[in-house]
Amino acid sequence: MSIRVVVADDQTLVRAGFRLLVDSASDLEVVGEAVDGAQALELARQQRPDVVLMDIRMPTMDGLEATRQITTDETLAGVRVLMLTTFDLDEYVYQALRVGASGFLLKDTPPADLLAAIRVIAAGDALLAPGITRRLIAEFARRPEPSAVTPAEVATLTHREREVLGLVAHGLSNSEIAQRLVVSSATSKTYVSRLLAKLGARDRAQLVAIAYETGLVTPGAG
Numbered sequence: 001m002s003i004r005v006v007v008a009d010d011q012t013l014v015r016a017g018f019r020l021l022v023d024s025a026s027d028l029e030v031v032g033e034a035v036d037g038a039q040a041l042e043l044a045r046q047q048r049p050d051v052v053l054m055d056i057r058m059p060t061m062d063g064l065e066a067t068r069q070i071t072t073d074e075t076l077a078g079v080r081v082l083m084l085t086t087f088d089l090d091e092y093v094y095q096a097l098r099v100g101a102s103g104f105l106l107k108d109t110p111p112a113d114l115l116a117a118i119r120v121i122a123a124g125d126a127l128l129a130p131g132i133t134r135r136l137i138a139e140f141a142r143r144p145e146p147s148a149v150t151p152a153e154v155a156t157l158t159h160r161e162r163e164v165l166g167l168v169a170h171g172l173s174n175s176e177i178a179q180r181l182v183v184s185s186a187t188s189k190t191y192v193s194r195l196l197a198k199l200g201a202r203d204r205a206q207l208v209a210i211a212y213e214t215g216l217v218t219p220g221a222g
Contacts, residue, residue, distance in 0.1 A: 002029040003122045006047060008040035008063065009055040009084070014107070018053055025115050035059075037066030044070050044079050050122040054101070056085040056092050064095050071100025071202065080121045080203075102126050102203045126204035151214045157198065162216060164191040168204055169211035 007018045007030055019030045031047045034040035037054075038061040044052055052070065056063040067081045082103045083096040096104050102121045105114065120126075157165065160181075167177045178188035192204070201207050211217040 008034040037061030068099035
C-alpha cells in the first residue's frame with residue numbers, strides 16, 4: 001500500500017515539483033495539493049493522508065497554524081506533518097515542533113533524502129535535519145515554555161526510561177541508544193515506545209521537547 005501524501009505550498013511550481021518527485025517513487029502517492037494552510041487542513045480531513053508536506057510561509061493560514069490544528073484534532077491522529085521551508089531559522093524549527101510537526105527539512109534537501117524523510121515520518125518516527133537538534137536545544141534554553149507534561153509525570157518513569165529519554169533528547173537513534181546502553185535494538189525500540197505511551201507524545205520530536213521543557217535534560221549536558 002502506498003504512503004499517501006498531501007503537498008501544501010503557495011507556489012505552483014514548487015507544488016508541481018514535489019508532486020512529480022513524490023509520485024516518481026513506487027511506494028508514495030500524492031493525494032492532494034493545497035495552496036495554503038486552510039486547504040491543507042481541509043485536505044487532511046478529507047483524505048486522511050499519512051504525511052502532509054507543509055510549507056511554513058503561506059497566505060490565509062500559515063503552515064504552523066495548520067499543523068497545530070491537524071495535530072490537535074483527534075480524528076487526524078494518524079496524519080503526520082513534515083515541515084518544509086527555505087529558511088533555516090531557529091524560530092521556525094522551535095515553533096514547528098511545539099505545534100506538533102514530526103519533522104523539519106529545508107526545501108533544498110536532496111530529492112532522495114526528502115523521499116526517505118517522508119517514509120521515516122510515515123512510519124511514525126521523527127526527523128530533524130542535521131544540526132537542527134542542537135539549535136532546538138539552544139532555543140529551549142533561551143526561552144523555555146511550559147510543557148503539557150509535568151516534571152512529576154517524568155519522575156514516574158523508571159531510571160532506565162529517564163536515561164533513554166535523555167538520549168532521545170540528544171538526538172540518538174534507536175540503534176545508537178542500543179549501543180550506548182549495550183542492549184538490543186528491539187529493547188531500545190521498546191523503551192522509546194513505552195515513553196511515547198507514558199508521556200502521551202506523538203513521536204520523538206515531542207519527546208525531545210518534553211525532556212528539555214521539564215528540565216530532565218539541560219542544554220550543554222553530555
